[in-house]
Amino acid sequence: MGYCKQQKTFSLVRLPAVSGRGRWHAAAFTLVELLVVIAIIGVLVSLLLPAVQAAREAARRSTCTNNLRQIGIGLHLRYDAKQTFPAGFCTYYGTGKGPPGQRCPTDTSWVGLILPYIEQLGLHDAIDWSKWHFSFGGKSVWNLHIPLFQCPSNERQDISGTQLAQGTYVANNGVGPMSECHVGAADNGRPWKREGGREAAGAFFINSWLKMSQIPDGTSQTVLLSEIRIVNQADVELSADHYQYDGRGVMHYPEGPLYQHNHTPNSSIPDQLRTQWCMSTARSPCIGTYPDWSTRDYIVTARSDHPGGVNLLLADSSVRFVGDSIDLNVWQALSTPEARPGEPIATDY
Amino acid sequence: MTPLNFVTGSCRALGMTLVALATGIGCAKPLATVEGNITFDGTPVETGSITLESIDRSGPSAGCTIENGKYKVAGKLGVAPGKKTVRIIGIRKTGKRMEAGPPMPPGTMVDEVEHFIPEIYNSKSTLSLDVVAGQVNQHDFDLESPTQ
Numbered sequence: 001m002g003y004c005k006q007q008k009t010f011s012l013v014r015l016p017a018v019s020g021r022g023r024w025h026a027a028a029f030t031l032v033e034l035l036v037v038i039a040i041i042g043v044l045v046s047l048l049l050p051a052v053q054a055a056r057e058a059a060r061r062s063t064c065t066n067n068l069r070q071i072g073i074g075l076h077l078r079y080d081a082k083q084t085f086p087a088g089f090c091t092y093y094g095t096g097k098g099p100p101g102q103r104c105p106t107d108t109s110w111v112g113l114i115l116p117y118i119e120q121l122g123l124h125d126a127i128d129w130s131k132w133h134f135s136f137g138g139k140s141v142w143n144l145h146i147p148l149f150q151c152p153s154n155e156r157q158d159i160s161g162t163q164l165a166q167g168t169y170v171a172n173n174g175v176g177p178m179s180e181c182h183v184g185a186a187d188n189g190r191p192w193k194r195e196g197g198r199e200a201a202g203a204f205f206i207n208s209w210l211k212m213s214q215i216p217d218g219t220s221q222t223v224l225l226s227e228i229r230i231v232n233q234a235d236v237e238l239s240a241d242h243y244q245y246d247g248r249g250v251m252h253y254p255e256g257p258l259y260q261h262n263h264t265p266n267s268s269i270p271d272q273l274r275t276q277w278c279m280s281t282a283r284s285p286c287i288g289t290y291p292d293w294s295t296r297d298y299i300v301t302a303r304s305d306h307p308g309g310v311n312l313l314l315a316d317s318s319v320r321f322v323g324d325s326i327d328l329n330v331w332q333a334l335s336t337p338e339a340r341p342g343e344p345i346a347t348d349y
Numbered sequence: 350m351t352p353l354n355f356v357t358g359s360c361r362a363l364g365m366t367l368v369a370l371a372t373g374i375g376c377a378k379p380l381a382t383v384e385g386n387i388t389f390d391g392t393p394v395e396t397g398s399i400t401l402e403s404i405d406r407s408g409p410s411a412g413c414t415i416e417n418g419k420y421k422v423a424g425k426l427g428v429a430p431g432k433k434t435v436r437i438i439g440i441r442k443t444g445k446r447m448e449a450g451p452p453m454p455p456g457t458m459v460d461e462v463e464h465f466i467p468e469i470y471n472s473k474s475t476l477s478l479d480v481v482a483g484q485v486n487q488h489d490f491d492l493e494s495p496t497q
Contacts, residue, residue: 269412329406
């Protein structure tokens with residue numbers, strides 16, 4: 001009887017039921033039973049939620065990989081038309097001329113050069129290809145996002161003021177720092193390179209115009225593009241003039257659409273950026289190591305928001321996922337089109 | 350089994366499962382923590398970076414930002430044990446102002462900055478460090494200008 005009483009005290013749901021002796025009394029769940037059920041549901045949901053999140057990230061990652069592949073097809077379409085990969089960026093000071101049949105005004109990056117091959121002919125035609133491309137103030141093509149360059153795992157950047165549009169996908173500049181710029185008409189537009197600057201050239205650098213024949217390492221062992229983690233500008237305090245922001249991923253200027261293989265992917269070693277374009281965050285650390293374009297002590301490491309590694313687009317246009325724990329020497333061997341002395345052959349990574 | 354015993358029993362089982370899961374997730378290669386202070390000619394390095402690479406360049410590179418003369422490479426992004434080449438760079442303002450140039454608009458002035466740690470400590474590093482597993486590796490670097 002005492003047990004029955006207890007049941008009545010804690011019952012939340014009262015239902016008529018028949019006891020062994022045929023008497024009506026309230027049958028219900030005890031509080032303990034209820035708590036156990038809630039606990040079990042809780043455990044099940046807590047198991048399910050990460051799975052749902054993982055599925056969403058997997059979907060985003062698949063879009064991200066697809067974008068990279070599409071840009072790869074664009075690079076190869078351009079190769080078929082022009083017989084070279086685009087230059088990382090150009091300097092043909094004042095003249096806007098490139099190699100025969102290719103226009104490339106000074107400071108144009110590889111992103112501008114592949115626009116017609118990634119279904120962005122409108123953007124391409126809006127550019128005045130006869131002069132140095134940069135115009136100050138107001139919005140222009142340089143402020144427009146290209147959806148293909150946005151990895152959905154990365155947060156999309158809203159452009160404010162005169163900020164330049166950014167993309168997730170960046171081209172392999174080699175083992176940095178970049179250390180290259182133009183020097184102006186006085187030097188016949190010859191590119192300038194800092195003594196003892198870059199350690200090894202990648203597939204994209206100043207006036208590079210790489211040909212397949214210049215990739216003796218093999219197209220499946222040389223990287224064209226990878227990803228970076230763009231800093232969400234909402235996380236950092238912008239200065240009033242909007243010229244100080246994080247410039248990583250800027251698409252249409254030499255300091256932005258290129259990255260280096262100095263450090264393995266997703267490293268916590270800070271990137272080296274122009275002081276005005278460095279907004280350090282915990283996940284995308286940086287330090288401002290040079291004040292202007294004439295030094296370009298620029299080192300950016302491949303990073304992504306996918307767990308455990310980054311995507312790579314190889315020169316054969318295949319996409320591979322490479323883990324953070326890759327050997328540094330293999331990672332650097334992947335960046336060079338031509339093997340350096342003592343370089344391992346990057347077959348197993 | 351009384352209901353209360355059932356609850357505590359299942360809680361214990363659940364707890365043990367969670368502990369097992371957590372240790373299972375955390376059983377990747379053990380990474381060591383390395384931390385300490387960095388000075389150059391007796392002054393703490395305000396801004397810079399430290400990089401630790403295996404002598405044979407195997408495994409990933411590790412490192413962090415140097416802030417106010419201190420560094421700490423820890424956690425998931427710690428250092429794999431073994432002998433490392435250490436590269437340290439330091440950045441400081443020269444005190445001069447200069448024009449930033451493109452793509453900033455004409456007339457944008459910025460502080461000039463420079464690297465002040467010689468290349469024998471970074472690109473041509475002679476610094477090395479033995480990182481020991483399973484402990485906090487406390488290591489200070491007191492760098493000095495090379496004597497002429």
